Amino acid sequence: MNESKFQLREQRITKIKYNSNKNFDFDEPLSIDYDIKISQNSLEDGFGIVTLDVGIFNKKNFDEVPFVIEITIEGEFDWNSSIDGEELKMLLNVNAPAVLFSYLRPFISQITLFSGNPPLVLPLIDFTN
Numbered sequence: 001m002n003e004s005k006f007q008l009r010e011q012r013i014t015k016i017k018y019n020s021n022k023n024f025d026f027d028e029p030l031s032i033d034y035d036i037k038i039s040q041n042s043l044e045d046g047f048g049i050v051t052l053d054v055g056i057f058n059k060k061n062f063d064e065v066p067f068v069i070e071i072t073i074e075g076e077f078d079w080n081s082s083i084d085g086e087e088l089k090m091l092l093n094v095n096a097p098a099v100l101f102s103y104l105r106p107f108i109s110q111i112t113l114f115s116g117n118p119p120l121v122l123p124l125i126d127f128t129n
Contacts, residue, residue: 005080006091008099013107014051015072020115024066032122033057033065038097047078050096054104056120066117069108075100094127101125 037053051074057065077096079088105122113119 005083006095007078009076009078011073011075011100011103013071013073015070017070018111018115019068021062021066026066026118030066033060034122035059036125038093040092046081048092050075050077050092050100052097052100052104067112067115069111071104073100073104097127
């Protein structure tokens with residue numbers, strides 16, 4: 001196995017907002033409602049920052065949801081100059097968000113668990129679409 005030419009050097013959560021609905025009835029089945037926005041900036045030769053903004057239940061009426069989470073994570077990535085433009089586009093739009101999302105999923109489970117709710121386990125996301 002070889003080390004990838006595309007590497008995450010650092011990741012950090014830059015924003016988190018959590019509001020709990022203490023009146024929510026967990027006896028009903030829960031359908032997860034979320035949205036994800038991906039952005040890129042500071043793209044230079046061999047370096048860039050990819051940001052994920054994730055909102056969970058943030059588009060619904062608060063009375064109908066157990067909580068609202070808005071969280072932002074950003075990652076600093078670097079890559080080898082041998083990566084061509086199309087491959088880099090795929091890495092920045094698919095691989096980088098998938099890597100960052102893998103850091104957010106357990107964090108969100110912990111937040112919900114520590115707030116006295118059942119832990120929310122977000123599904124894996126296919127970022128190819």
